[in-house]
Amino acid sequence: MLKNPAVNDQPLELGPLRHTAAHLLAHAVVDLFGEDVKLAIGPATETGFYYDFVKEPPFVPDDLPRVESRMRELIAADLRMRGEAIDRPSAEAYYRDRQQPFKLDILYGIAPDEPLSMYTIGTFTDLCRGGHVRSSADVGAVKLLSIAGAYWRGDERNPMLQRIYGTAFPSQAELDAHLQHLAEAEKRDHRRLAKELDLYSIQEEAGPGLIFWHPKGGRLRAVVEDFLRGELRRRGYEAVYTPHMLHEDVFNTSGHLQSFADGMFGPMEVENQRYRVKPMNCPGHILIYKSQPRSYRDLPLRLSEFGTVYRFERSGTLHGLLRVRGFTQDDAHLFCTPDQLQPEFESTLDSALSILRAFQFTDVRLYISTRPDEGLGDEDTWKRATEAIRRACEHAGLPYGIDEGGGTFYGPKLDIKVRDAIGREWQLSTVQVDYVLPERFGLAFTGPDGVEHPPVMIHRVLVGSFERFFGVLIEHFAGAFPTWLAPVQVVVVPIAEDQIAFARSVREQLSEAGFRAELDDSNERLQKKIRNHQLQKVPYMLVIGKSEVQAGQVNVRSRSGEQRAMPLDAFVQQLGREVSERA
RNA sequence: GCCGACGUAGCUCAGGGGUAGAGCGGCGGUUUUGUAAACCGCGGGUCGGGGGUUCAAAUCCCUCCGUCGGCUCCA
Numbered sequence: 001m002l003k004n005p006a007v008n009d010q011p012l013e014l015g016p017l018r019h020t021a022a023h024l025l026a027h028a029v030v031d032l033f034g035e036d037v038k039l040a041i042g043p044a045t046e047t048g049f050y051y052d053f054v055k056e057p058p059f060v061p062d063d064l065p066r067v068e069s070r071m072r073e074l075i076a077a078d079l080r081m082r083g084e085a086i087d088r089p090s091a092e093a094y095y096r097d098r099q100q101p102f103k104l105d106i107l108y109g110i111a112p113d114e115p116l117s118m119y120t121i122g123t124f125t126d127l128c129r130g131g132h133v134r135s136s137a138d139v140g141a142v143k144l145l146s147i148a149g150a151y152w153r154g155d156e157r158n159p160m161l162q163r164i165y166g167t168a169f170p171s172q173a174e175l176d177a178h179l180q181h182l183a184e185a186e187k188r189d190h191r192r193l194a195k196e197l198d199l200y201s202i203q204e205e206a207g208p209g210l211i212f213w214h215p216k217g218g219r220l221r222a223v224v225e226d227f228l229r230g231e232l233r234r235r236g237y238e239a240v241y242t243p244h245m246l247h248e249d250v251f252n253t254s255g256h257l258q259s260f261a262d263g264m265f266g267p268m269e270v271e272n273q274r275y276r277v278k279p280m281n282c283p284g285h286i287l288i289y290k291s292q293p294r295s296y297r298d299l300p301l302r303l304s305e306f307g308t309v310y311r312f313e314r315s316g317t318l319h320g321l322l323r324v325r326g327f328t329q330d331d332a333h334l335f336c337t338p339d340q341l342q343p344e345f346e347s348t349l350d351s352a353l354s355i356l357r358a359f360q361f362t363d364v365r366l367y368i369s370t371r372p373d374e375g376l377g378d379e380d381t382w383k384r385a386t387e388a389i390r391r392a393c394e395h396a397g398l399p400y401g402i403d404e405g406g407g408t409f410y411g412p413k414l415d416i417k418v419r420d421a422i423g424r425e426w427q428l429s430t431v432q433v434d435y436v437l438p439e440r441f442g443l444a445f446t447g448p449d450g451v452e453h454p455p456v457m458i459h460r461v462l463v464g465s466f467e468r469f470f471g472v473l474i475e476h477f478a479g480a481f482p483t484w485l486a487p488v489q490v491v492v493v494p495i496a497e498d499q500i501a502f503a504r505s506v507r508e509q510l511s512e513a514g515f516r517a518e519l520d521d522s523n524e525r526l527q528k529k530i531r532n533h534q535l536q537k538v539p540y541m542l543v544i545g546k547s548e549v550q551a552g553q554v555n556v557r558s559r560s561g562e563q564r565a566m567p568l569d570a571f572v573q574q575l576g577r578e579v580s581e582r583a
Numbered sequence: 584g585c586c587g588a589c590g591u592a593g594c595u596c597a598g599g600g601g602u603a604g605a606g607c608g609g610c611g612g613u614u615u616u617g618u619a620a621a622c623c624g625c626g627g628g629u630c631g632g633g634g635g636u637u638c639a640a641a642u643c644c645c646u647c648c649g650u651c652g653g654c655u656c657c658a
Binding site for chain 1: 585615616617651
């Protein structure tokens, strides 16, 4: 999720091709470093392949080119891939002789009745289920990308292996295209762009995973917050604010201390009472619900909050804005009657889609997660809720995938993933049905029958967390935000000192019209100023020289480099239209 | 957290036992400029923190912190 482009529209033949490439990687490693390198597994992935090894001493980055060129020799040698059935005792003997503990481990993990096979290419034989291209020559073009640590079978209690990642394509041209795609992704890296555009920082002395929003990032966030607040008002949400820390008992009641303790920061002791910084906003909103008796007439009650939460994430997993320890969710909790679940879910989905569209995420995919094994509550309730989600998706007219057993322990959920400008998929919105928390907190409403009933809760975030959302937005737009979002929308650029006064009044008029406009009265040449603001990806520059002052006009240079002289009024109108259309 | 790499000026980076460097940015000046880098000058760093080896450490060793690539999970 963090960075893998997860491009699923690759032709299927790439799988076998890359699987074969993984065998060639192991072949090359054994050729260069000898048979005492321990071999683990080497599958194809969505974007390439890897192979896990244990080598003493470990691989160093300089090894990659050597291994890669050995692989190229193997490809050029046009080696046939041959598969052969093998019986279990022979396979065990084979790997016992060669002292390959991981291969033996794999063998032990395969069901006794399953047939085994060994695949040989060149001088390298590997236990393998198959799924290969015919010859090493079919692999075409390979590139080794990185070395990384990985636990055996992904479990941190197991030994650490060294993983070599690579990718392969039928032709050099396709490989080059892919590498270019990677380079493009790197150019869009939000950590880099955010530094260049001065949006946020993380300060070593303040702690990792904690975000400082600089003025320009803050403007961006404020614009988005205002936009979302408008949406919330329109859709009947109430804004609430809840404390950042709550008594530990609340998290006992909610169950967070049982099921989410690993994600929480430790307790603070105050006057003999233990407090916790909140990792989620739901308990606070529930307490507001609980603060008075509720009637069915009060429902649905929609409580929203840009709630800042803190979660303990292991240091090695932190990543710019995408994975942090403190973040603010555009959170809301809807308390409704069982009958209201369906329409509330529909309108929540509708608002999520319209918001994502506003940010030019038009390629969205829906995923319904159903009951996991550890799901609480009765089967029937789950079924009905899942059905409500399904109907909401159909109502929205969008196809959806099903993630069987992917729900939370308290209810089924709908995740919305979007595809960004260069095809990467990100999960932003999630809408979750919850029967458990209302029960744990003993929530109730009085029905028309005069009897108390438990409400159903919907947890939902639409942009998710502002931090992550901005990470995604920055990369989606490559830092060139549409005008309605841009921290600086217009820079007024006088050519020489004589025009500063006029330029200043232009800037003032723009500010008064509600735009984020700045004046560049620095003592630099025009070219330099243009370069600076172009690098800052400002949507518009208004160049003002002698002739503009004389004509009472502005010369508009757009981010794309187009120029056009026009009266300021005309520009203001154009800009206003662009902003209100969120173009 | 673990494996590996990395950490030198605000930024991007060079230097790898013998007195800390460049470009850009910043500051001061000259220039008054027409659509992506004018010119001259000046500052600026306990080389991530701490400890050790050495006559001498940015450089070698240990340790801690942080960053990056991954492993698991999530907003």
